[in-house]
Amino acid sequence: MTVTLERPEVRPAVVYHGYTRAMADTTIKVDPAVRDRLLELARERGMTMRDLVAQLAEATPTQEELRQRYEATKAYVEEHFLGRPYTEEDEKAGEKLWADVVAGRIGEVQ
Known part of the structure; x- marks a missing residue:
């Protein structure tokens, strides 16, 4: 994903690089049914799947x-x-x- 800003003094490459450096993505392979369920749960809560998974991980005790x-x-x-x-x-x-x-x-x- 590339972000283009309206302000010409900020280069999009700098914004994209700063974002990816702060946020590391990891791919989790799940069945399509699980993915669809996570998406539905996230939408019902008005959040992204990323935020839902983070919330579930935080709320589940070790x-x-x-x-x-x-x-x-x-x-x-x-x-x-x-x-x-x-x-x-x-x-x-x-x-x-x-x-x-x-x-x-x-x-x-x-």
Whole structure:
């Protein structure tokens, strides 16, 4: 892509070179259906596919980030709710509670 400016004192080659130096493009090969979906999602949000992919990458945590969140949450629960270390029994009880909520066995207030 070449940009032509109306101001004669700025050469288009300089503008193009400055742009490409600041923005490195990488090609990601995806199936046409994936490409079309990304394009549709980007259009719905009023953004480019480049911006959509950047937003998705920024919003998706890595395994290390998830581990750090888990450790921080665990430390908070231990300090503010349990007053003791979080145990495997606590984890099992939490999983059972969540399963009961999802199944509709608890959670309604009469």
